[in-house]
Amino acid sequence: MTALTTAPPVRRPGRGKKLKASTLLERPNFVVYGILIAFILGSAFPFYWSFLVASYDANVFTGDVPLIPGGNFFANASRVVDSIPFWKALGNSVIVSGTVTVSVVLFSSLAGFAFAKLRFRGSKGLMLFVIATLAVPTQLGVIPLFMAMAEFGWSGTLGAVIAPNLVTAFGVFWMRQYIVDAVPNELIEAARMDGCSLLRTFWHVCLPAVRPAAAMLGVFTFMQSWNDFLWPLIVLNPEDPTIQVALEKLQSGYYVDYSLVLAGTTMATVPVLLVFLVLGRQIVAGIMQGAVKG
Amino acid sequence: MTADLTEVPSGRGVEPRPPVRRDTQEHPALPWRDRLTRLDVKFTPYLFIAPFFVLFAVIGLFPLLYTGYVSLFDWELGGDEHPFVGLENYTALLADSQFWNAMFNTISIFVLSSVPQMITAVLLAALLNTALRARTAWRMGVLLPYVASLVALAIIFSNLFGKQYGLINSFLDTVGLSPVDWQGNWFASHVAIATMVNWRWTGYNALIVLAAMQAIPREVHEAALVDGAGAVRRFFSITLPLLRPTIIFVVITSTIGGLQIFTEPKLFDPAGGSGGGFSHQYQTVVLYLYQAGFQDFDLGYASAMAWILFLVVLVIAAANFFLTRRIASTGEAE
Numbered sequence: 001m002t003a004l005t006t007a008p009p010v011r012r013p014g015r016g017k018k019l020k021a022s023t024l025l026e027r028p029n030f031v032v033y034g035i036l037i038a039f040i041l042g043s044a045f046p047f048y049w050s051f052l053v054a055s056y057d058a059n060v061f062t063g064d065v066p067l068i069p070g071g072n073f074f075a076n077a078s079r080v081v082d083s084i085p086f087w088k089a090l091g092n093s094v095i096v097s098g099t100v101t102v103s104v105v106l107f108s109s110l111a112g113f114a115f116a117k118l119r120f121r122g123s124k125g126l127m128l129f130v131i132a133t134l135a136v137p138t139q140l141g142v143i144p145l146f147m148a149m150a151e152f153g154w155s156g157t158l159g160a161v162i163a164p165n166l167v168t169a170f171g172v173f174w175m176r177q178y179i180v181d182a183v184p185n186e187l188i189e190a191a192r193m194d195g196c197s198l199l200r201t202f203w204h205v206c207l208p209a210v211r212p213a214a215a216m217l218g219v220f221t222f223m224q225s226w227n228d229f230l231w232p233l234i235v236l237n238p239e240d241p242t243i244q245v246a247l248e249k250l251q252s253g254y255y256v257d258y259s260l261v262l263a264g265t266t267m268a269t270v271p272v273l274l275v276f277l278v279l280g281r282q283i284v285a286g287i288m289q290g291a292v293k294g
Numbered sequence: 295m296t297a298d299l300t301e302v303p304s305g306r307g308v309e310p311r312p313p314v315r316r317d318t319q320e321h322p323a324l325p326w327r328d329r330l331t332r333l334d335v336k337f338t339p340y341l342f343i344a345p346f347f348v349l350f351a352v353i354g355l356f357p358l359l360y361t362g363y364v365s366l367f368d369w370e371l372g373g374d375e376h377p378f379v380g381l382e383n384y385t386a387l388l389a390d391s392q393f394w395n396a397m398f399n400t401i402s403i404f405v406l407s408s409v410p411q412m413i414t415a416v417l418l419a420a421l422l423n424t425a426l427r428a429r430t431a432w433r434m435g436v437l438l439p440y441v442a443s444l445v446a447l448a449i450i451f452s453n454l455f456g457k458q459y460g461l462i463n464s465f466l467d468t469v470g471l472s473p474v475d476w477q478g479n480w481f482a483s484h485v486a487i488a489t490m491v492n493w494r495w496t497g498y499n500a501l502i503v504l505a506a507m508q509a510i511p512r513e514v515h516e517a518a519l520v521d522g523a524g525a526v527r528r529f530f531s532i533t534l535p536l537l538r539p540t541i542i543f544v545v546i547t548s549t550i551g552g553l554q555i556f557t558e559p560k561l562f563d564p565a566g567g568s569g570g571g572f573s574h575q576y577q578t579v580v581l582y583l584y585q586a587g588f589q590d591f592d593l594g595y596a597s598a599m600a601w602i603l604f605l606v607v608l609v610i611a612a613a614n615f616f617l618t619r620r621i622a623s624t625g626e627a628e
Contacts, residue, residue: 028424040435046450061459107345114342135611140600141357164353167346198338227443229557244445256564265446276441280434288505
């Protein structure tokens with residue numbers, strides 16, 4: 001340890017990592033691993049519990065619930081499909097979240113590019129406006145939105161859920177921050193020299209360079225839209241819901257059959273968990289990157 | 295940086311008759327391509343930002359402002375006319391004990407969730423900041439709850455906190471404690487709802503704190519190490535003070551979300567509905583807003599509620615802005 005602190009100030013890149021690991025970052029002992037494992041088990045437990053209850057029948061709570069799954073899951077799953085329009089709701093959620101994600105990423109990248117790399121009158125003031133609106137709780141505007149949707153006859157349609165989420169101030173802010181550093185000015189100038197219009201410059205130079213940030217924004221937007229509950233609950237019909245509204249419908253009532261309801265939550269969670277297994281590494285990186293930049 | 299691209303004069307205001315420029319602009323011999331480029335450079339930036347600003351004005355700003363307008367009327371859904379009542383909705387709201395109760399519940403749930411959550415997140419981040427094997431796997435592990443949908447999560451926890459057959463009460467029973475009426479008791483219901491919030495967000499916040507920890511310059515730690523400071527000492531004397539801006543930032547941004555909590559209390563008890571329990575013991579402001587607006591169809595009253603909450607959030611956001619700026623500037627001064 002003492003030998004390492006006297007290491008020469010010029011660090012060779014190969015050794016830097018080793019140094020850091022052995023001196024400043026403590027070697028974790030079994031206590032650290034133990035606490036982390038306990039935390040992650042606690043994190044995973046509700047998911048497992050949901051599946052566990054769903055694998056028994058309605059009488060599961062009369063005795064102690066065994067910790068090994070039973071064989072009733074698929075029977076419950078088919079009851080879920082009979083009780084609520086599950087597949088339709090899942091499809092609706094995919095359509096809504098997919099449309100919202102494409103729109104937010106596209107418009108945020110366009111505006112982010114303009115704010116980061118183009119000079120135009122009023123750009124500073126307009127960017128300040130974007131930052132100021134970051135904290136505005138647009139969710140609280142549901143009442144006029146509801147009145148407007150009723151006026152236009154959009155109530156009950158997916159368009160009514162999609163429209164209020166087409167852009168976010170956060171998206172513009174996020175993309176601008178990334179584009180400032182990630183797209184070299186020389187590259188834009190070169191494209192302009194070659195006669196690219198600004199739109200083609202955006203499409204062929206900027207977009208390929210910002211793909212990681214755009215993907216992150218896409219993942220976060222998709223998840224947020226997927227989880228949205230208050231507004232879809234207000235504006236959609238129970239017969240043609242998103243998955244969140246459908247799940248709520250499954251639970252409401254005075255007698256709740258939890259083997260049925262938790263089969264529904266399990267079925268709605270499994271696709272998200274699969275996506276997380278594939279994209280989790282990027283999501284972690286995005287959160288940590290956003291923390292330092294924001 | 296990109297001034298040479300744009301050719302737009304950077305000075306403020308229109309220059310009085312720039313003869314040369316005008317000349318070239320109106321010169322018939324100027325190739326149409328160049329003119330097109332000039333137009334492109336001048337107007338395309340506005341076209342790029344227009345979709346955001348136009349849409350945001352229509353779907354974000356206008357509804358919020360119109361909420362303020364609706365709040366001045368006695369506006370019942372389906373009513374033929376809605377008379378102007380001035381600030382009557384506001385005076386009624388400020389005299390409405392159910393509203394104050396909802397405000398109190400919201401804040402109570404927020405405090406119960408943010409304080410333990412922040413402490414756990416910092417400790418968790420410290421554990422994650424060690425030289426773990428398979429770092430990314432651990433980070434993904436703590437983030438797991440974040441992917442659960444709020445509705446699924448609220449339903450699962452409503453089952454876990456069930457009064458008769460809930461797992462938590464049978465656990466309490468096993469260790470010899472008496473069961474808790476998680477739905478009926480106001481404090482217990484706040485704890486249960488805060489637990490859902492904590493379960494979902496602690497890992498997420500731990501990753502943000504971890505990122506801030508890793509941004510602390512190595513040299514500071516090295517210097518302390520040379521001076522003989524151990525890991526615990528360095529955590530309290532270096533890491534924690536330097537994390538302060540991040541912690542304040544996280545707390546205040548989560549205030550904005552926490553004030554609007556809806557899904558968890560809405561689904562906490564299937565029998566409780568939008569009232570937030572039989573004596574509104576866990577009804578939050580947005581839940582009350584939902585009940586007033588979309589079950590009692592009193593849109594004017596609900597709008598007044600939304601507008602008050604909106605102002606509260608704005609004040610907190612403004613406080614956030616000045617506080618973080620101040621922290622940043624004192625950080626530079628040191």
